[in-house]
Amino acid sequence: GDSVTQMEGPVTLSEEAFLTINCTYTATGYPSLFWYVQYPGEGLQLLLKATKADDKGSNKGFEATYRKETTSFHLEKGSVQVSDSAVYFCALSERSNDYKLSFGAGTTVTVRA
Amino acid sequence: DVKVTQSSRYLVKRTGEKVFLECVQDMDHENMFWYRQDPGLGLRLIYFSYDVKMKEKGDIPEGYSVSREKKERFSLILESASTNQTSMYLCVIQGGTSGNTIYFGEGSWLTVV
Numbered sequence: 373g374d375s376v377t378q379m380e381g382p383v384t385l386s387e388e389a390f391l392t393i394n395c396t397y398t399a400t401g402y403p404s405l406f407w408y409v410q411y412p413g414e415g416l417q418l419l420l421k422a423t424k425a426d427d428k429g430s431n432k433g434f435e436a437t438y439r440k441e442t443t444s445f446h447l448e449k450g451s452v453q454v455s456d457s458a459v460y461f462c463a464l465s466e467r468s469n470d471y472k473l474s475f476g477a478g479t480t481v482t483v484r485a
Numbered sequence: 486d487v488k489v490t491q492s493s494r495y496l497v498k499r500t501g502e503k504v505f506l507e508c509v510q511d512m513d514h515e516n517m518f519w520y521r522q523d524p525g526l527g528l529r530l531i532y533f534s535y536d537v538k539m540k541e542k543g544d545i546p547e548g549y550s551v552s553r554e555k556k557e558r559f560s561l562i563l564e565s566a567s568t569n570q571t572s573m574y575l576c577v578i579q580g581g582t583s584g585n586t587i588y589f590g591e592g593s594w595l596t597v598v
Contacts, residue, residue: 415590421585461527461528471579473528474530477527
């Protein structure tokens with residue numbers, strides 16, 4: 373079945389550091405891929421998505437490229453801020469699985485000033 | 486504006502009590518899902534429904550049941566709450582022709598004592 377594996381946390385960084393959170397997936401077909409973010413005390417919200425191979429999703433300085441050859445969707449940001457402290461979830465959905473969302477375990481990121 | 490309402494944000498229940506968590510949407514979407522979120526485990530699918538009166542088990546249905554009597558309302562039921570069901574419960578609505586439009590409820594934090 374579908375599954376998502378993402379880098380274990382927690383991750384602690386200094387402001388302006390480079391952030392990468394690895395995400396790899398297993399799917400039977402051609403899934404859509406998502407990154408969701410959960411800020412402290414808030415609900416989940418979509419950060420970015422990509423629906424086909426080689427698509428790049430981007431938002432708020434974050435980017436992720438859909439790599440079919442490596443079944444990966446790594447999240448990157450060049451210069452993090454304290455306000456980026458949150459839990460990040462990688463997820464996928466695909467038609468062959470009735471579009472159910474499969475989530476990774478989540479990665480907690482803390483950015484220190 | 487899109488609205489997904491979960492009836493209770495914070496609940497404390499005793500072991501053995503029956504618990505109802507309700508999710509209501511105002512978008513006329515068919516697909517509704519219940520997940521639970523636990524640290525280090527991400528979001529795990531409990532039950533889902535693609536239409537009125539229809540329900541399907543997710544990955545961790547044990548100890549739960551659901552009801553979908555009306556299209557806009559999807560209820561999660563804990564027949565006899567146990568302490569290992571202490572968690573955050575999240576309602577997810579899915580729309581769009583390829584299921585790529587996702588809406589989240591605010592979450593219901595349940596503590597079973």
